[in-house]
Amino acid sequence: xxxxxxxxxxxxxxxxxxxxxxxxxxxxxxxxxxxxxxxxxxxxxxxxxxxxxxxxxxxxxxxxxxxxxxxxxxxxxxxxxxxxxxxxxxxxxxxxxxxxxxxxxxxxxxxxxxxxxxxxxxxxxxxxxxxxxxxxxxxxxxxxxxxxxx
Numbered sequence: 001x002x003x004x005x006x007x008x009x010x011x012x013x014x015x016x017x018x019x020x021x022x023x024x025x026x027x028x029x030x031x032x033x034x035x036x037x038x039x040x041x042x043x044x045x046x047x048x049x050x051x052x053x054x055x056x057x058x059x060x061x062x063x064x065x066x067x068x069x070x071x072x073x074x075x076x077x078x079x080x081x082x083x084x085x086x087x088x089x090x091x092x093x094x095x096x097x098x099x100x101x102x103x104x105x106x107x108x109x110x111x112x113x114x115x116x117x118x119x120x121x122x123x124x125x126x127x128x129x130x131x132x133x134x135x136x137x138x139x140x141x142x143x144x145x146x147x148x149x150x
Contacts, residue, residue, distance in 0.1 A: 007032065011040055012049070016148070019053040059112060066113045066140075072127065073105040073135035082106065085132045094122045105135065 010030040014021060021029075027037035044050045059067070074081050082100070085107070089098050097110035113119040119138075127136055 069139040070109040071105040071137045072107040075134035081132045
């Protein structure tokens with residue numbers, strides 16, 4: 001089986017839209033027999049191209065009404081400072097994503113909270129007390145016309 005071909009790309013696209021699709025429906029959508037489709041999906045899983053399946057959660061129904069992307073600059077550019085920051089952030093349930101990036105700052109966070117008051121508490125009592133943090137800039141999400149994360 002080809003590592004990256006159009007059929008595998010179609011399978012991955014369909015599974016990313018609906019990870020619970022039946023093999024029969026998936027096979028029909030990508031133009032394969034059910035057995036050939038299942039073999040390809042299993043091979044993609046075995047190779048780690050498909051690393052898992054997740055539920056897409058409704059933030060509003062979970063009480064999450066506030067989302068922000070936050071850039072964080074560190075006061076020291078050392079491995080120890082980065083490790084300490086990453087360890088602290090790993091314990092913060094409000095941080096849904098943490099990315100070490102290039103540019104003027106070291107980190108980009110996706111933060112979800114119930115509301116602005118809860119975000120302010122996170123900003124002040126979690127980020128604001130970390131000794132490694134030099135700068136914090138918040139970008140409040142007003143809408144997400146395209147969001148393909150699962």
